[in-house]
Amino acid sequence: MSDVPAGTIEATLERAEQPGLSPIRASWRRFCRNRLALGSLVILGLIALLCFAGPLFFPYGVEDADFENISAPVNLFSAHPFGTDDFGRDLLLRVLDGGRVSLAVGFVGALAAVFIGVIYGATSGYVGGRLDNVLMRTVDVLYGIPYFFLVVLINLLVGRTTAGLFVSIVVVLWLTPAVIARGQAVSLRHREFVDAARAGGMTEWQIILQHIVPNSLNVVIVYSSLLVLEVIITESFLSFLGLGVQAPASSWGSLIDAGARSIETDLRLLLLPGGFLVATLFCLNFVADGLRDAFDPNER
Amino acid sequence: MLSTPMSADPLGRQVAAPILSVRELCVDFKLEHGIVRAVDGVSFDVRRGEVLGIVGESGSGKSQILMAAMGLTAVNGKCSGSVTFEGREILNASPEKLDKIRGSSMSMIFQDPMTSLNPYMRVQDQLAEVLTAHQGKSRKEAIDLAVEMLERVRIPDAARRISLYPHEFSGGMRQRVMIAMALLCRPALLFADEPTTALDVTVQAQILDLLSNLVRDLNAAVVIVTHDLGVIARMCDRVMVLYGGRVMEEAAIDDLFEAPRHPYSQGLMAATPRLDDDVAHDLRTIPGAPRALMGKIGGCPFAPRCERRVERCTVETPALLRGAGGRAAACHLVMP
Amino acid sequence: MFTFAIRRILGAIPTLFALITISFFIMRVAPGGPFSTNRKLTEAVLANLNKAYHLDEPLWMQFGRYLWGLAQFDFGPSMKYRDYSVTELIVQGLPVSLEVGFWAMLLATMIGIALGIAGALRRNGATDFTAGVVAMVGIAVPTFVIGPLLQILFGLQLGWLPVAGWDGSWLAKIQPVLVLALPNIAYISRLTRGSMIESLRTNYVRTARAKGIGAQRVIWKHALTGAMLPVIAYLGPATAITVTGSVVIEQIYGIPGIGRYFVEGASNRDYPLVMGVTILYGGIVILANIVTDVLRGVIDPKVSYE
Numbered sequence: 001m002s003d004v005p006a007g008t009i010e011a012t013l014e015r016a017e018q019p020g021l022s023p024i025r026a027s028w029r030r031f032c033r034n035r036l037a038l039g040s041l042v043i044l045g046l047i048a049l050l051c052f053a054g055p056l057f058f059p060y061g062v063e064d065a066d067f068e069n070i071s072a073p074v075n076l077f078s079a080h081p082f083g084t085d086d087f088g089r090d091l092l093l094r095v096l097d098g099g100r101v102s103l104a105v106g107f108v109g110a111l112a113a114v115f116i117g118v119i120y121g122a123t124s125g126y127v128g129g130r131l132d133n134v135l136m137r138t139v140d141v142l143y144g145i146p147y148f149f150l151v152v153l154i155n156l157l158v159g160r161t162t163a164g165l166f167v168s169i170v171v172v173l174w175l176t177p178a179v180i181a182r183g184q185a186v187s188l189r190h191r192e193f194v195d196a197a198r199a200g201g202m203t204e205w206q207i208i209l210q211h212i213v214p215n216s217l218n219v220v221i222v223y224s225s226l227l228v229l230e231v232i233i234t235e236s237f238l239s240f241l242g243l244g245v246q247a248p249a250s251s252w253g254s255l256i257d258a259g260a261r262s263i264e265t266d267l268r269l270l271l272l273p274g275g276f277l278v279a280t281l282f283c284l285n286f287v288a289d290g291l292r293d294a295f296d297p298n299e300r
Numbered sequence: 301m302l303s304t305p306m307s308a309d310p311l312g313r314q315v316a317a318p319i320l321s322v323r324e325l326c327v328d329f330k331l332e333h334g335i336v337r338a339v340d341g342v343s344f345d346v347r348r349g350e351v352l353g354i355v356g357e358s359g360s361g362k363s364q365i366l367m368a369a370m371g372l373t374a375v376n377g378k379c380s381g382s383v384t385f386e387g388r389e390i391l392n393a394s395p396e397k398l399d400k401i402r403g404s405s406m407s408m409i410f411q412d413p414m415t416s417l418n419p420y421m422r423v424q425d426q427l428a429e430v431l432t433a434h435q436g437k438s439r440k441e442a443i444d445l446a447v448e449m450l451e452r453v454r455i456p457d458a459a460r461r462i463s464l465y466p467h468e469f470s471g472g473m474r475q476r477v478m479i480a481m482a483l484l485c486r487p488a489l490l491f492a493d494e495p496t497t498a499l500d501v502t503v504q505a506q507i508l509d510l511l512s513n514l515v516r517d518l519n520a521a522v523v524i525v526t527h528d529l530g531v532i533a534r535m536c537d538r539v540m541v542l543y544g545g546r547v548m549e550e551a552a553i554d555d556l557f558e559a560p561r562h563p564y565s566q567g568l569m570a571a572t573p574r575l576d577d578d579v580a581h582d583l584r585t586i587p588g589a590p591r592a593l594m595g596k597i598g599g600c601p602f603a604p605r606c607e608r609r610v611e612r613c614t615v616e617t618p619a620l621l622r623g624a625g626g627r628a629a630a631c632h633l634v635m636p
Numbered sequence: 637m638f639t640f641a642i643r644r645i646l647g648a649i650p651t652l653f654a655l656i657t658i659s660f661f662i663m664r665v666a667p668g669g670p671f672s673t674n675r676k677l678t679e680a681v682l683a684n685l686n687k688a689y690h691l692d693e694p695l696w697m698q699f700g701r702y703l704w705g706l707a708q709f710d711f712g713p714s715m716k717y718r719d720y721s722v723t724e725l726i727v728q729g730l731p732v733s734l735e736v737g738f739w740a741m742l743l744a745t746m747i748g749i750a751l752g753i754a755g756a757l758r759r760n761g762a763t764d765f766t767a768g769v770v771a772m773v774g775i776a777v778p779t780f781v782i783g784p785l786l787q788i789l790f791g792l793q794l795g796w797l798p799v800a801g802w803d804g805s806w807l808a809k810i811q812p813v814l815v816l817a818l819p820n821i822a823y824i825s826r827l828t829r830g831s832m833i834e835s836l837r838t839n840y841v842r843t844a845r846a847k848g849i850g851a852q853r854v855i856w857k858h859a860l861t862g863a864m865l866p867v868i869a870y871l872g873p874a875t876a877i878t879v880t881g882s883v884v885i886e887q888i889y890g891i892p893g894i895g896r897y898f899v900e901g902a903s904n905r906d907y908p909l910v911m912g913v914t915i916l917y918g919g920i921v922i923l924a925n926i927v928t929d930v931l932r933g934v935i936d937p938k939v940s941y942e
């Protein structure tokens with residue numbers, strides 16, 4: 001409860017804000033004012049750029065062993081800026097290449113999970129009744145199982161490829177966006193504009209896709225950023241254990257695994273991919289916090 | 301026992317000195333966008349046996365006066381001025397010093413009994429802790445006394461009910477519990493912040509009557525804050541009208557209702573529909589909305605909405621002038 | 637209270653059943669089996685093996701067989717460790733995992749709550765800042781990064797603690813328990829802090845202050861109780877995080893618990909082993925959720941009457 005009668009102040013301030021700004025754009029502007037979040041977004045972009053475009057600048061491939069420079073030390077001005085491992089493979093290149101997998105699985109996976117989850121949840125919440133009951137009971141039951149185990153199980157089913165990893169993560173992680181979207185749909189379906197749309201002759205499907213989903217976007221965006229975090233961590237986790245991407249493909253997780261085994265001989269093998277992963281995760285955290293502050297109506 | 305200090309009341313009679321004296325109380329809140337002055341130079345006295353009403357619209361700062369006296373102002377608030385209780389200065393006193401009088405000789409009833417009672421504690425514990433803290437009673441003794449108090453506030457089957465949780469009581473009964481809790485230590489001064497606003501209309505009258513009787517037995521001084529003129533009419537001896545954090549008018553209850561002097565008070569009285577009104581005319585309202593309290597006000601806070609304003613009103617803040625018969629008004633155009 | 641607990645347990649049965657069913661059918665349907673990897677086995681030997689492990693029976697029959705075994709706590713034979721049944725392997729590894737997990741949960745709860753309360757009471761002070769940093773690290777940096785880093789620091793550089801290994805000494809236990817606890821310390825401290833701040837702002841805490849019962853009682857009796865509810869509710873997910881994390885911890889520190897068996901089983905397609913561990917861990921998480929629900933019912937009088 002506010003101790004100051006805020007109603008009067010809020011009214012004055014609201015009049016001062018520009019009229020006609022769509023809520024999404026207003027939230028985006030709020031996000032941009034958060035320098036930590038904005039900066040993190042920029043850094044994320046840089047990392048992504050490095051990982052996807054960087055390897056193109058290397059005259060050799062990830063698996064190419066430079067036998068003349070085995071276990072070369074860090075020398076920013078040499079052909080191998082961060083040195084090589086004991087097979088002669090350039091470390092920087094390996095980390096960037098691993099980043100491609102981690103980031104790709106992370107973002108695309110989160111996107112896919114959100115997509116599936118939102119459709120599932122929005123439909124369930126909007127239609128309500130028995131369908132909602134059944135769909136949500138299913139989610140409840142699935143929620144009771146620690147998702148890591150489910151991911152491993154499904155991974156065993158679909159095979160140990162990167163694509164398989166992708167599928168298993170998505171298949172498990174759509175649950176949270178579904179629950180959130182369903183909550184939004186339930187509160188939205190009683191609003192007048194839905195009745196108006198129905199009266200105007202829209203089919204139920206059209207209403208779901210063109211009204212319910214866009215109006216849930218606020219909340220979904222906020223939680224999606226956390227989802228990217230979860231996907232990247234899950235993939236790294238699995239790859240670390242050897243259950244994720246398989247050689248010759250590598251991701252930061254598998255690189256860290258190799259690095260962890262070599263801490264007694266070569267710290268760079270751990271620190272390099274570890275550093276990139278941690279930097280990415282920190283940035284994602286700040287961006288997620290920033291998105292939450294900017295987009296989540298409840299926080300305000 | 302010391303002889304009761306005497307002084308002259310607003311009507312010039314020799315009476316006991318006021319138990320609560322507020323002088324030039326100001327409460328400022330620091331917000332994101334700047335500093336807001338919620339209470340702006342409020343002064344008043346209250347004596348034992350007297351019921352003072354503070355009336356005003358939402359946002360007039362009336363609740364903050366009580367909070368300041370009780371030391372419950374929010375962390376971003378700053379109080380200045382003076383508040384003396386039984387002759388001792390209590391404004392901005394340390395919580396340790398305030399804890400000696402809060403809940404015992406000076407207590408408060410809050411607005412919404414549902415959120416103002418701890419939902420995770422049984423009522424008996426919430427009542428008993430007042431007695432164990434202030435009167436050193438054992439838990440058993442405290443609970444027995446609490447049951448008695450609940451019976452006095454007319455809660456049926458009190459001995460059984462006292463071990464229940466707040467959510468198992470109805471709204472009206474919860475407010476009775478709050479009243480019981482506030483009166484357990486027989487306070488000399490009682491603050492009531494919108495005591496009936498959250499209740500059903502049918503229950504409001506009962507609660508007010510109950511309160512009236514109980515405070516009369518204690519000969520306590522009472523300060524009631526409300527926006528409901530009906531509550532004022534029923535309970536109070538004197539009334540203070542607040543707007544924009546400043547006192548607009550002060551008068552005995554009959555004087556205010558029959559002949560309000562300040563334009564704002566007149567507007568309030570006129571806006572209140574009465575049973576004996578002529579049905580033919582529209583409901584009268586005061587145009588405009590309560591002002592946002594940001595920044596220093598130049599002139600009278602009510603000026604923007606006042607139909608009788610003149611040039612001087614927007615420039616010079618009218619002082620509160622005291623007149624005969626305990627009346628006071630803050631307006632350039634009106635004599636108290 | 638009792639009926640409430642019973643109802644919760646009954647409600648959890650479908651989840652457990654779903655877990656068992658999903659695990660079973662995935663294992664059976666998954667490509668490749670424990671026998672298809674290594675040497676080429678002759679048709680006859682393959683047929684015999686399949687018969688011995690009942691892999692030639694129709695699926696529903698295998699499922700029934702498995703359920704029956706479960707009821708007797710028999711998870712079936714391990715397909716890779718031919719001399720052991722899964723139950724025996726679990727009995728070997730479970731106590732170790734439980735010990736590490738228990739200490740991690742205990743530490744996480746105690747430290748997390750303490751940091752959270754300290755942060756809430758002295759906002760923006762030194763403790764609050766430190767707690768904030770710890771939380772940031774615990775949330776953003778994964779256990780499999782922190783673990784090796786600490787191994788380097790405390791094991792290799794400073795030599796205070798063993799790098800890895802499990803010899804029963806408490807020195808060897810410190811690192812794994814601490815690293816496992818870290819993410820939960822982070823979440824719990826942030827949650828406690830936020831919830832305590834909320835609680836201190838409620839109307840009923842204001843009333844408590846107005847009664848002059850003393851700041852200590854206001855904080856510890858009035859504000860803290862309500863603040864604990866979200867934290868207790870979180871203990872369920874916290875258990876899931878600990879359980880998941882223990883798999884990695886056991887790998888990093890070479891701890892002979894069942895998490896390690898899970899990873900090996902998954903790598904080797906040792907179905908019964910993977911299923912056994914999954915069901916066990918799943919059961920623990922489900923149990924934890926029930927316990928926290930009941931605990932919430934104890935504190936919040938409104939919960940039991942749902």
